[in-house]
Amino acid sequence: MKQLIFLTLAVLVAFAACEGEVWEEDDHEVLIRSERGAKNQECRYAKGGWSECDPKTNQRSRTLTLKKGNQTSCEATKTMQKKCKKACRYEKGTWAECNAQGHMTRTDKLRSGSDPSCEQKREITKKCKNKPTKGQNAKGKKAARRNNRN
Structure with missing residues (x-):
């Protein structure tokens, strides 16, 4: 503020x-x-x-x-x-699984007491992070890439 x-x-x-x-x-x-x-x-x-x-x-x-x-x-x-700044406060939803395009979405719902002119729901989309599979750390990935180039 x-x-x-x-x-x-x-x-x-x-x-x-x-x-x-x-x-x-x-x-x-x-x-x-x-x-x-x-x-x-x-x-x-x-x-x-x-x-x-x-x-x-x-x-x-x-x-x-x-x-x-x-x-x-x-x-x-x-x-x-x-x-003016709208007082839109949202209850965050849970992230969906990654789709085929490598994105995930979540739907947030408007909290009570927010500005009535705010959208009742909003959808957030973001890129998925490629997490290493179990037992494979970042160094293992680099070594695997190096080996694939040779």
Whole structure:
């Protein structure tokens, strides 16, 4: 969770820096310093709560309201947006035997309490690992390959 917050903050800082602004954020407010020729211009904003996720855009937003700063040079409100993350939690199924193509699959079922827009089941497919047969270790395989080349 901390990594997600840090990543979101880093993206916002990078985006703001592109516009000539420096953002700092803590739990209660956002501080925006302008670097566009105005010396020591600071705008402090109170953070509103995040909106519900918009299923069409997969985005949610929050409104920042000016708390402290020059009302002529600071925007009265700003809007932050970020991608929604679905809370899809699955109960892992068991892996099936390897098929003729060398793949195996498992079917996972959606856990209760997950986002209702999540798929009820998901199927995972991966390549099978070729395990050595009983009594044959990795060195034995290498030696067998060497002998076959000669």
